[in-house]
Amino acid sequence: MSDLEASSRDAIQQGSQSFAAAAALFDPETRADAEMLYAWCRHCDDVIDGQTLGHDRVAVPPEQIRATLEDLYAKTRSSLAGEPQFDPAFAAFQQVALRRRIPEQWAIELIDGFAMDVSEVRYASFEDTLKYCWHVAGAVGVMMALVMGVKPDDLVTLRRAQDLGLAFQLTNIARDIVEDAANGRVYLPDVWLQEADVPREELADPRHRQSVANLAYSLIEAAEPYYDSARWGLRALPFRSAWAVAAANRVYREIGVRVVARGPRAWDSRTSTSRGTKVLLALQGGLMALRGATLDRWREPPVRPPLWSRI
Secondary structure (H helix, E strand, C coil), rough: CCCHHHHHHHHHHHHHHHHHHHHCCCCHHHHHHHHHHHHCCCCHHHHHHEECCCCCCCCHHHHHHHHHHHHHHHHHHHHCCCCCCCCCHHHHHHHHHHCCCCCCCHHHHHHHHHHHHHCCCCCHHHHHHHHHHHHHHHHHHHHHHHHHHCCCCCCHHHHHHHHHHHHHHHHHHHHHHHHHHHHCCCCCHHHHHHHHCCHHHHCHHHHHHHHHHHHHHHHHHHHHHHHHHHHHHHHHHCHHHHHHHHHHHHHEEEEEEEHHHHHHHHHCCCCCCHHHHHHHHHHHHHHHHHHHCCHHHHHCCCCCCCCCCCC
């Protein structure tokens, strides 16, 4: 294992236990590339948020954040152009991006999502929220699909990969509503907040926990058809990749189920799954992948519902 691969694996193990557990199911080459892509995504997110591997947020002056954002754009384009990289996160990204032929458009779309955070964009409608989800998660889904061997012109499968990213991000937003609001970030549509009679600036206030729980339920409900759609992308993947994706599907979906089950108490502590539960969900993911490689592969998939899509 190279130094870049080792540092990327360490980043994923510290930054996302759920993704790390799923990534362990990949074949060695795919796992290394997926972890290097993740390490770059994690790094970009961290430097914008003033965090270390998703933790310990510190306040960063606005002018520094804007300068950091411009640096991310420049280094990303430089990496894709094949120029020498001295930052390990970008050296890792360059290696996987050039090997897997990741288009510049999708990499830049991710940085555009961080720009939305920096600009404190407000989301008037649910479609606006979905557009944000595309930038910070859907685009990652399609890049990960390329890492797993999906061809850039296989739009049917890439759309399913996009859908899983959207579902993941809707689940993340539901889980982190209160924490995000306390940090000045609100991803819920303004129209939903108005209907729930929750002032945007009071979203983290404990007085509104029941209303927040109702909003979280709406997010989790909206994620479900995207999870269902994503399942039909498994049939196009190698078995171990399909297993890893299906395991991640099961783990993130379970987080959403638990947020709903905890109701107003969902933000008393971070909602997560235990190691034992992850093992069980990974086994269930294996059955999903097996079905994708057998029954689903030999029958016509259902028409994708008329869900929002960027691809």
